[in-house]
Amino acid sequence: MEKPSQSSKVSRMSYSSRLQQLDSFLAETASLWQPQPFKVRRPTWCSDHPELTHALLALDAPSLAYFASDQKALIDFISTHIAQITLIPSLTELPTAPSKQHHLIAPHQSSGIPGRKWQQITSLYHCLEKPAFAITEWCGGKAYLGQLLAREWQQQVITLEQNAQLIESGQVAADKQGVDQTFAMVDVLKDSVSQYLSHHHTIALHACGDLHRELIKQIIRTNAPSFTIIPCCYHLGHHTNYTPFNCSLKLQLSRETLRLAVNETVTAHHNEVQNRNLDMAWKLGFQQLRAALTKSSEYHAFKPVPKAWLKGDFKEYCEKLSEREQLTLPEHVDWQTWENSAHQRQHDVLRLQLLRQCFKRVLELWLIMDMAVYLEQHDYIVSVHTFCKRTITPRNIIIEGKRRLPF
Numbered sequence: 406m407e408k409p410s411q412s413s414k415v416s417r418m419s420y421s422s423r424l425q426q427l428d429s430f431l432a433e434t435a436s437l438w439q440p441q442p443f444k445v446r447r448p449t450w451c452s453d454h455p456e457l458t459h460a461l462l463a464l465d466a467p468s469l470a471y472f473a474s475d476q477k478a479l480i481d482f483i484s485t486h487i488a489q490i491t492l493i494p495s496l497t498e499l500p501t502a503p504s505k506q507h508h509l510i511a512p513h514q515s516s517g518i519p520g521r522k523w524q525q526i527t528s529l530y531h532c533l534e535k536p537a538f539a540i541t542e543w544c545g546g547k548a549y550l551g552q553l554l555a556r557e558w559q560q561q562v563i564t565l566e567q568n569a570q571l572i573e574s575g576q577v578a579a580d581k582q583g584v585d586q587t588f589a590m591v592d593v594l595k596d597s598v599s600q601y602l603s604h605h606h607t608i609a610l611h612a613c614g615d616l617h618r619e620l621i622k623q624i625i626r627t628n629a630p631s632f633t634i635i636p637c638c639y640h641l642g643h644h645t646n647y648t649p650f651n652c653s654l655k656l657q658l659s660r661e662t663l664r665l666a667v668n669e670t671v672t673a674h675h676n677e678v679q680n681r682n683l684d685m686a687w688k689l690g691f692q693q694l695r696a697a698l699t700k701s702s703e704y705h706a707f708k709p710v711p712k713a714w715l716k717g718d719f720k721e722y723c724e725k726l727s728e729r730e731q732l733t734l735p736e737h738v739d740w741q742t743w744e745n746s747a748h749q750r751q752h753d754v755l756r757l758q759l760l761r762q763c764f765k766r767v768l769e770l771w772l773i774m775d776m777a778v779y780l781e782q783h784d785y786i787v788s789v790h791t792f793c794k795r796t797i798t799p800r801n802i803i804i805e806g807k808r809r810l811p812f
């Protein structure tokens with residue numbers, strides 16, 4: 406008999422075993438992915454793995470761009486230095502959702518919908534089964550998905566949204582199409598939502614952080630019959646620390662740490678990447694200047710810096726930031742030297758952070774399995790798949806569930 410590969414063994418494991426496996430792996434490797442080179446000049450792993458540190462710092466710009474955009478190549482490269490990294494592909498493997506809708510949607514229906522959003526909602530549609538219940542679209546935004554489902558399935562859809570303008574434009578579009586879609590202006594974190602869940606199939610596409618976590622709690626509270634959730638922006642929410650649904654987990658994370666799970670460049674445009682790099686270099690430069698002036702290397706968090714400040718020069722940027730951060734600048738500053746040092750530091754950060762980039766999907770799977778297992782524990786039959794390529798959306802994981810029927 407053929408021996409099963411490590412990866413097929415992983416995909417046949419129960420979600421609960423996978424969660425435990427991911428939890429142990431992340432806890433054991435925390436020193437590799439928790440320290441942020443942006444905040445810590447040389448994480449301790451640099452002295453534990455001097456050859457890897459040297460190899461990363463020596464990467465030229467094309468190699469850096471290659472590894473930053475190709476997760477598989479990055480993992481292969483780093484695996485030659487740290488054996489534990491070889492486990493990541495199997496730990497993060499997920500099956501693709503089977504196709505359930507086979508007819509093609511008429512291309513003219515995409516009119517007015519941004520290209521990538523259209524690809525997301527049509528990919529999602531093709532792997533959804535028409536539910537037996539009316540549909541609730543959770544935090545629907547412009548409600549493109551709800552509209553498509555109402556039209557293709559001739560099914561009643563109610564879209565929950567808190568933004569009045571989005572509701573108004575969504576209702577106009579739905580009426581124009583003649584679909585059975587209505588909107589409810591609801592703050593899903595504060596208002597009562599049970600009437601929209603208890604006899605509905607709820608779909609949440611890219612409901613951020615607390616919005617998808619609240620949905621999971623409400624599904625259980627209301628005994629909702631079935632659901633489809635595509636989570637995103639895990640780090641967004643009210644609490645400083647992340648509280649996992651399962652209390653037996655080893656990892657205790659701050660909400661900020663969850664940013665790693667969504668730290669992606671796959672859908673970023675060239676200009677966005679350039680602006681982000683400049684923003685990073687100048688922040689690092691300011692930090693170095695502040696550390697030298699205050700004689701403290703302790704990292705201070707920044708409030709977001711206005712994008713317009715990047716349009717001037719480094720000196721102006723630091724002057725504005727010093728005023729905001731109440732740092733007194735000396736009369737004479739050698740701005741050129743500080744700016745050079747900022748770019749050197751950014752060069753190192755971009756390379757050293759490649760190691761923690763290897764773990765982003767592991768962390769995301771840990772979050773996903775935490776939700777899946779919790780739902781299973783509350784009598785739902787749950788499945789987890791990917792529904793599209795990561796270039797269409799990196800948040801491409803779909804959690805589906807149906808309430809287990811009583812015997």
Ligand SMILES: C[S@@+](CC[C@H](N)C(=O)[O-])C[C@H]1O[C@@H](n2cnc3c(N)ncnc32)[C@H](O)[C@@H]1O
Pocket residue numbers: 543544545546547548565566567568571591592593594595609610611612613616
């Ligand atoms: C990331 S968008 C997703 C929109 C849509 N599902 C999609 O994928 O295009 C999240 C939406 O949630 C809405 N939202 C945020 N907080 C909310 C709340 N507390 N109650 C209801 N809607 C909320 C926002 O206005 C926004 O339209």
